[in-house]
Amino acid sequence: MLEYVNWFRHSTPYINQHRDCTFVLMLPGEAMVHANFNNIIHDIMLLSSLGVRLVLVHGSRPQIEERLAARGVQSRYHNDLRVTDLDTLGCVIDAVGSLRIAIEAQLCTQQSGSRLRVVGGNLVTAKxxxxxxxxxFHHxxxxxxxxxxxxARHLDEQNVVLLSSIGYSPTGEAFNLACEDVATSVAVALNADKLILFGEDAGIRNEQGELLRELKPTRxxxxxxxxxxxxxxxxxxxxxxxxxxxVRRSHIVSFADDGALLxxxxxxxxxxxxxxxxxxxxVRxxxxxxxxxxxxLLRPLEEAxxxxxxxxxxxxxxxxxxxxIERDGRIIGCAALYPLEGxxxxxxxxxxxxxxxxxGGRGDQLLQHIESQARSLKIDTLFVLTTRTAHWFRERGFVPSSVERLPAKRAALYNFQRNSKVFEKAL
Structure with a gap:
């Protein structure tokens, strides 16, 4: 119970931060046939109840394949892109329509105590x-x-906007779109705060199979x-x-893991x-x-x-x-540099x-930043006074010193009751 209470307390800044923000969520067709999909729906309803403005974009690839197979229609691809002839378009429309009804029905359940209004329409123009x-490529x-x-008007009215992977042309034709294309285009057009993309895995992994928590597009x-x-x-x-x-932030999360979105x-x-x-x-x-x-950050260390x-x-x-050191808006590390007068x-x-x-080596990161700052100020000696972490500083090139080695004004302020050990490092 205490773990839950602590989690809820720590989530408070994010609840406030996300309120009135616009999130675009992309759910591939694979997500909607997974056993965890009901939990995702509940989490989506929770986000809406917390004041998040939501646009949902759903895909339908596996459902289209099922219908093509049932009708004996051969799937055709070129450059890994589906060719949508008239027979295939019929399967696309059938799959998308069925999925939309299923999603709307689940979002309209009142298990959370409130009923969501779900809207859509011809909001995506295609070519x-x-x-x-x-x-x-036909359609x-x-x-x-x-x-x-x-x-934006629908979101202002507290509706959840549900979009499919079908777009419409000014001439009245329907086109089969990639749901990733729809989700990305909507996020960019709305200047969304977040684009959230659901995949089977927890995120993106490197060649060693390690989950990458953060990634820049340039990498x-x-x-x-x-x-x-x-x-x-x-x-x-x-x-x-x-x-x-x-779009400031895009997140790739798992549709298979319960609670991954939250x-x-x-x-x-x-x-x-x-x-x-x-x-x-x-570091800033x-x-x-x-x-x-x-x-x-400092209070627990001061109390100790x-x-x-x-x-x-x-x-x-x-x-x-x-x-x-700031991590996602929260201060997780600090250090101070005080030039000694005279x-x-x-x-x-x-x-x-x-x-x-x-x-995670963050102490070393701070130390390197401080030393670089000191050198830019033409400082050639760095002093540190410590009661508990002497070995950490010694391992990083600091050597034992004394109060007498401190500049006179700093030595006059030395607290003999704390009896801090003095170390110095030549830069």
Missing amino acids: PIGVVDGVD TGEVRRIDRKAI AAPLLQQLGTSLPGNLLQAACKASNAG TELFTRDGGGTLVSQEAFEQ GATIDDVSGLLE GILVRRSREVLETEIGQFTL SSAAELACVAIDPTYRQ
Whole structure:
């Protein structure tokens, strides 16, 4: 029970952060036949109840294949893209229509205490792909335009917008679209806060099978080549396209894992792969807006006597001395550099890392940043005073020193009651 309470408390910032945001969720046809789909529906209803503006885009590839097989129609592909002739289009319309009814029915259940209004319509204008390499793709198309104003109006009225992988031309024709194309185009048109793409796996894995928690589009080329036109490859391609077009964050999560969506959205580390131009975790200088976060990080260490207690007023005055590690908007590490007046030395102080993140080399990252900053200020000696972490500093080139070695003004402020050990490092 306590674990649940703690999780709920830590999710509060994300609940506030996501309220009134626009999320585009893409559910491939494979997700809708999986045993976990009912749980995904419940999680979608929860997001709506928390004030998230939702656009759902669903695919239908396996359902189309089933109908083609049942009718004895041969699937045709060129460059890994389906050729949609009239017989195939009939199967596409049948599959999409059946799936839409099933999704609407599930979203209209009142198990959560509220009934969602689901809307759709001819909100996606399509154009034919045409003839490529001499192959006529017939009714296979691509997105031409998204009716952004109409979708935004529905979202303003607290409706969930449900879109399929069918688009319509101004001449009244229907075209079979890739659901990734629809989802990405909608996210870009709406300037969505997030594009969430569901796949079978937890996210994108590297060649060693390790889950990549964060990925920038500029680093994705080798993975895209490796994954090809598989579902993970298509999802990663869509995420990179959205990111390059201005969508701040795209998430790839599993439709097979119960709670994957909530874990990705309401925990600091998530559970899938985040594709973003921005760094999920970054080292930066502190600002006055960071004081509350710093107090939260430092308080347990101050109470344990590891760090000297600093009041809010002191932190506000000295905030310019601090360097932070920020992870998804939360401060998980800090260090401060205090140049010592009348000398070419400085003091490294207040080095702290959130206990959850102490195994990732973040202390070394902060130290390197501080040393680089000190060198730019023409500082040639770095002092540190510590009661508990002497070995950590010694392992990083600091050598035992003494109070007498400190510049006079700093030595005069030495707290003999704390009896901190003094170390120094030549830069």
